[in-house]
Amino acid sequence: MISLRLKAQVPPIAEPLILRLRETNAKDLDLDKEAVMIGEENGWRDYDYCGFSLRIEVAPTESLDGDVLLAVPGRASVHRLIRSQSRHNTLLITERCDQLCVMCSQPPKAGHADLFPQFTQAVLLAPAGATVGLSGGEPLLYKDQLFDLIETALSNRPDLRFHVLTNGQHFESGDKEWLRRVARDRVLWGIPIYAPTPEEHDAIVAKEGAFHRLMESMPVVATSGARIELRTVVTARNVQCLPSLATLITTVLPFCSSWAVMQLEPIGFGRMNWDALFHDNSVDFEPIARAMNIALARGVDVALFNFPLCTVPEAYRIYAPATISDWKQKFLEPCAGCSLRARCGGFFEWYDPNRGFAHLGLT
Ligand code: SF4
Structure with missing residues (x-):
């Protein structure tokens, strides 16, 4: 690490x-x-x-x-x-959040240290052509400061891009002008959706009304011409409804640029609730495959994030880029000599092989 x-x-x-x-x-x-x-x-x-x-x-x-x-x-x-040699640089804007997702890898805290002036200086010193991640907690709890940071950086550094992870609860129609003017092409908004129904999505994020608020937010971003990457962490709670979620995405949210289907990260609440939440796709990939087939057939780009390649059926491996950040990535004993290793993301540093995938390695 x-x-x-x-x-x-x-x-x-x-x-x-x-x-x-x-x-x-x-x-x-x-x-x-x-x-x-x-x-x-x-x-x-x-x-x-x-x-x-x-x-x-x-x-x-x-x-x-x-x-x-x-x-x-x-x-x-x-x-x-x-880190100048890394593609994986993310600034933790705040540890506060207004959701409490059951699988959160960075469980929220009540306090907030305002480092916006420092973060602005930092991104201005980033290497040429960098994409900087901005995450939390929920960065849009400090929307004015966040927008100022992004606008200052983009206007001073035409080579920079941002990838902002947000729970999608805080966009309002008044944000459209800023999104159009500043953040159309060079900011990708990563927004999670965990289920096709308000009941299940709200239960997973532990916030009543979150699904409806999400459905209000997304068109604000999309009609501004800004790009959205939908994100869905696969768990035992939502894996069977992934095909329905794919149908919802392709019919109600077809303006989204891409859909990231993500394996669970065993840290924070993801680690605490691992036994109840982990879905072993090396044993059962079928609902994920059905969801992907629906999305791909209807022209939505799908990617599998954080899936070791050998746990994915061969036909779907082309959709599984190496996404685990270099600083928290590891490989295991079956990886030695594996022909897929050069393009495999491996495992999170905190992955416990005794509680994880049943089938690893190429057969
Ligand atoms: S054996 Fe290791 S390197 Fe090979 S596909 Fe599996 S996780 Fe990736």
Whole structure:
């Protein structure tokens, strides 16, 4: 597992600080925002930041060049907010949420630390062409600040894109102008829908009226020309209704760009409720296949997220890209020598083989 927090000795700061690390003395250095490496000894890298010393403990083989860090006053560590060599960079906008999904991988907390100024600086320092994820909690609980962050970044960095994960409860018709003007092409909104009926969807997200609110929100986004990626985590509770959900999506929500059908992540509530929720698709893929067939036949792009390839019937493997973020991805003993490994996403770091898929490996 790649650590997103590194032990550090940071300069004396009174406010959270964003900076970018450089390991070469390049000509294009921005010394107000960048720390330049000046040495390395005994597992510690030394940087100069505006005349102050910054020390970071890191393995000698690990490149930090171009990484964007957050340092918090009084902490002996730094957060790697954006890793320059990774495609998987997501900023946790808030831990607050107005839903309480049974499988949530990041269970909500009541408190909120406002880091919008720092996050704005961070995305402006992202590598060229980056797509930055924004998630929570529910980021649209802070809609004005979130929209400001996105607008500032997109207007200053024409190469950047965003992928925002939202529960879809907070779009209003008044947002259309902003969505049209700012976020049409360069923002993808990932919005979950878990069941085709209000009763079951609301029960899964533990919020009465959530399904109806979702159905009000989606057209606001879609009629603005913005792109929606629907997301459905497969669990034992909703797997049998996936074909009905596919019918709903293709008839009521055909304007959505894509549908991500996702395996459960065994962390947070997903881990706590694993035994009740995990659906082993290596044993029974049939309802997922039926749902995919309906969606694909009606022209909706479908992708399987977080499915080890060997748990998916061969005909459907082309729809299963490697989606598990590199920092929390692992492979198991059956993966050694597997011919699919180069294009397989493997497993979440916290996956327990004793409570997981019955059938792994190629037969
Ligand atoms: S054996 Fe491992 S690498 Fe091969 S398909 Fe299964 S999970 Fe992926």
